[in-house]
Amino acid sequence: MASIHLQNIVKRYGGFVGVQNMSLDIADEEFLVLLGPSGCGKTTTMRMIAGLEEPTEGQIVIGGEVVNEIDARDRDVAMVFQGYALYPNMSIYENIRFPLRMRGIPASEHDARIRKAADMVELGSFLDRKPGALSGGQRQRAALARAVVRQPQVFLMDEPLSNLDAKLRQSMRVQIKHMQRQLKVTTVYVTHDQIEAMTLADRIVIMNKGAIQQVGTPDEIYSDPANTFVAGFIGSPPMNLIEGSARDGRFTAPGISVPCPQFVQGKVTLGVRPEDCHVGGDNLQGQVYGVEPTGDVTYLTVLAGTKKIEVKAARDYRSDIDVPIGITFDPAHLYFFDEGGQRIRGTA
Amino acid sequence: MATARKSRGESLLLRYLVLGGWALVCLLPILWFLSIGFRPRTEVITPQPIYWPTFSLDAWHLLVSDWPIAQYLRNSVIAVVGSVIIDLILAIPAAYALSRYEFKGREDIGFYILSTRMMAPAIVAVPIFFLFKTMGLLDSVWALMLIYAAINLSLVTWIIRSYMLDIPKELEDAARTDGAGDLTILREIIVPACLPGIITAAVIAAIFAINEFLFTLLIASTSNAYTMSVALANFTGGSDGIIYNAIALVSFIAFVPILILVILIQKHLSRGLTMGAVKG
Numbered sequence: 001m002a003s004i005h006l007q008n009i010v011k012r013y014g015g016f017v018g019v020q021n022m023s024l025d026i027a028d029e030e031f032l033v034l035l036g037p038s039g040c041g042k043t044t045t046m047r048m049i050a051g052l053e054e055p056t057e058g059q060i061v062i063g064g065e066v067v068n069e070i071d072a073r074d075r076d077v078a079m080v081f082q083g084y085a086l087y088p089n090m091s092i093y094e095n096i097r098f099p100l101r102m103r104g105i106p107a108s109e110h111d112a113r114i115r116k117a118a119d120m121v122e123l124g125s126f127l128d129r130k131p132g133a134l135s136g137g138q139r140q141r142a143a144l145a146r147a148v149v150r151q152p153q154v155f156l157m158d159e160p161l162s163n164l165d166a167k168l169r170q171s172m173r174v175q176i177k178h179m180q181r182q183l184k185v186t187t188v189y190v191t192h193d194q195i196e197a198m199t200l201a202d203r204i205v206i207m208n209k210g211a212i213q214q215v216g217t218p219d220e221i222y223s224d225p226a227n228t229f230v231a232g233f234i235g236s237p238p239m240n241l242i243e244g245s246a247r248d249g250r251f252t253a254p255g256i257s258v259p260c261p262q263f264v265q266g267k268v269t270l271g272v273r274p275e276d277c278h279v280g281g282d283n284l285q286g287q288v289y290g291v292e293p294t295g296d297v298t299y300l301t302v303l304a305g306t307k308k309i310e311v312k313a314a315r316d317y318r319s320d321i322d323v324p325i326g327i328t329f330d331p332a333h334l335y336f337f338d339e340g341g342q343r344i345r346g347t348a
Numbered sequence: 349m350a351t352a353r354k355s356r357g358e359s360l361l362l363r364y365l366v367l368g369g370w371a372l373v374c375l376l377p378i379l380w381f382l383s384i385g386f387r388p389r390t391e392v393i394t395p396q397p398i399y400w401p402t403f404s405l406d407a408w409h410l411l412v413s414d415w416p417i418a419q420y421l422r423n424s425v426i427a428v429v430g431s432v433i434i435d436l437i438l439a440i441p442a443a444y445a446l447s448r449y450e451f452k453g454r455e456d457i458g459f460y461i462l463s464t465r466m467m468a469p470a471i472v473a474v475p476i477f478f479l480f481k482t483m484g485l486l487d488s489v490w491a492l493m494l495i496y497a498a499i500n501l502s503l504v505t506w507i508i509r510s511y512m513l514d515i516p517k518e519l520e521d522a523a524r525t526d527g528a529g530d531l532t533i534l535r536e537i538i539v540p541a542c543l544p545g546i547i548t549a550a551v552i553a554a555i556f557a558i559n560e561f562l563f564t565l566l567i568a569s570t571s572n573a574y575t576m577s578v579a580l581a582n583f584t585g586g587s588d589g590i591i592y593n594a595i596a597l598v599s600f601i602a603f604v605p606i607l608i609l610v611i612l613i614q615k616h617l618s619r620g621l622t623m624g625a626v627k628g
Contacts, residue, residue, distance in 0.1 A: 052521050072524040085522035089540035098536075102527030146526070156525075 002063030002076075002153040002186055003028045004049060009058035011044050011210075018044045020210045022058070026188065031180050033189045035197040035233075036207035042190045045207075046156050049188060051075045063153055073102070078147035079156040082163065084139045086131035092118070092142050093127040099150045117149040120179060137168045144176070148183065155180070155187040161196065173199055194234050198222070206230050223333075228341040231271045237299065237310045239335070240277070242270045246336070254305025258283045258329055264336045264344055271335035274299070277311040281328030284309060288323045302327055378603065385597030392592045407593040415583070415594075416571050417601070423568075424575040426489050428557040431496030432550050435504040438497075440546070443509035444534050448520070458509070464502045469562050477566050487569045495567065496557040503556070504549040511545025512538060548616040551609050558606055576602040 004026040011019040019041040026032045034042035047053040049060060051072030060067050067075055078099070086095050096114045105113075118124045121141035131139055140160055147155060160176070161169045177200050180187050191197055197204050198218045206213040206221065206229070214226040225231035231239040244253025246268050251260040253270070260270075277284075279300070286304035293299075293315070300311040302325055311327060319325070336344045384392055388404040411417055446458045476495065477486075485491035515538060523533045539546065564578045574582070580602055584590045 047521075050521075050525050052524065072521075073527045073529060075525075077525060079522065079525040081518045081522055083516060083518050085516065085518040087519065087523070087537055087541075089537075089543075098523070098528075099526035102523075102532070146522075 005061040007059040009055045012056045029184045031187045031202045033197040033201035033204045040207040041210040076153040078152040080160045082159040084143045096146045117145040121145045157189045228337045239271045239273050240309050256284045269337040272329045274310040274312040276330040276333040278328045282326045283329045284327040288319045381596035407597045420579040427492035430493035434497035439505040447509045447512035461502045487573045491567050495563045500553040507549035511542035551613045
């Protein structure tokens with residue numbers, strides 16, 4: 001078991017900066033999720049922790065030891081890949097056994113450890129099969145078993161669920177979280193899926209363009225976003241971001257007028273989540289653009305000026321399009337961002 | 349509906365007729381020398397057409413008694429198998445380096461290796477003759493083995509490299525984080541994963557080696573080193589003039605091993621021959 005420290009990590013590919021000056025402390029036994037759109041540097045960061053890529057600058061410390069100069073094979077780190085990366089010529093049994101053989105673990109221990117790992121992911125009866133004879137979900141579980149079997153200090157998971165269908169993803173998510181809690185191994189998990197991030201993580205690191213945007217628990221990330229990127233990335237549907245101006249304690253934009261704190265002044269962006277918008281009232285005056293019932297909730301899109309605002313309405317809400325409508329924003333959950341997209345916080 | 353089905357059946361029949369006809373044209377020479385090989389000598393040289401040939405094993409008996417066919421076959425097998433083994437030992441690591449390691453001039457080296465194939469063999473015939481003469485390796489099977497290996501090395505490297513390029517990089521990353529070093533990765537992951545490619549390359553190299561003529565003619569001067577291809581060319585049938593039915597039979601015997609090899613790798617052959625066409 002180990003903590004991980006990244007100190008001022010920079011990764012450059014020629015002129016392109018993959019990761020810029022990243023510092024991060026990952027606690028022992030923590031489940032940390034790196035979240036961001038593709039190309040944001042999250043996979044590069046993980047590959048540097050694994051030792052598959054070298055940082056251009058900065059230090060990586062695992063379990064108190066600087067590992068920059070240590071080859072991937074000698075770091076006590078297990079990785080699960082997006083494409084499973086099972087060895088096609090070996091049976092599942094041999095696949096799971098491979099890291100044990102490579103690490104010189106006594107052969108007498110192999111069988112018991114392989115069966116324990118396989119049982120953990122419910123693959124006990126598939127050990128004789130070749131990877132080609134398994135379904136996607138089974139292959140991913142085999143890859144998990146291969147990572148688990150040698151009890152590494154750190155698990156790294158690179159979008160392990162992105163090749164699976166939605167239903168399987170949900171059940172695998174629970175399985176991964178359960179396993180991580182059971183084994184108490186420090187885990188770094190890369191994904192671009194915010195639901196995975198929210199459900200799995202102890203803490204989420206949101207990245208964009210090679211830089212950390214915000215680090216926090218899922219609750220903090222959701223309810224206290226640091227900038228418009230984080231606000232717009234988390235939540236489904238994401239937060240409404242409305243550009244307008246604030247003066248003398250009031251924010252206005254076409255069709256919208258809400259009270260705002262005195263310290264918010266000038267050109268600003270108002271952020272309000274769909275669930276903090278309620279049908280009725282007059283903070284927003286617009287027309288119904290579309291209604292999407294999903295069963296447990298109805299998504300309502302309202303046109304205010306040229307801006308479309310998402311509202312989570314009651315499950316039985318129905319309306320024709322173009323009907324005039326008023327919306328109230330929950331005053332306790334309004335977020336204001338400056339022109340650079342950074343959150344404006346009160347000085348008080 | 350019925351008309352559609354009928355015309356479909358007709359087009360299928362037409363397809364079989366055309367392809368069958370073409371196959372017959374291709375196979376005709378082989379059928380022809382097979383038919384000559386099993387006819388009596390007199391029937392072969394008669395100017396009148398013979399529509400119902402007589403079956404005869406004369407040529408076979410002549411071969412077995414007069415011609416060291418076993419020796420030639422043995423020479424062929426030793427030279428070919430040996431050369432393929434040398435090729436694989438050298439080509440597999442080379443292909444791995446060319447497909448995986450990033451180094452300056454990688455593409456140039458890859459192209460240089462392939463370009464050795466583009467030269468007319470006759471250009472190096474004389475230097476090679478003197479080289480082997482100096483080494484005292486003329487008229488020896490070992491010399492043929494080395495020459496075949498050298499001729500086919502570029503092709504074998506290139507075919508295996510194209511298969512290795514198709515192996516996902518993730519597999520190696522996984523093996524590396526599992527604790528494997530470069531050689532272990534090559535031995536336990538890469539080679540088994542591109543085994544079809546390695547077999548294809550080996551068979552193609554074997555076919556080229558079996559058919560090699562120019563250098564074999566240059567190096568081999570007696571039955572010490574004669575392989576089937578050269579023995580065949582020197583074979584006239586014996587002391588009583590050209591014996592066509594025996595020549596035909598020998599040709600057929602020389603053809604059989606290649607036929608077997610091709611049938612074995614039929615599935616992979618087209619892939620091997622278009623190697624690097626998609627990923628270069």
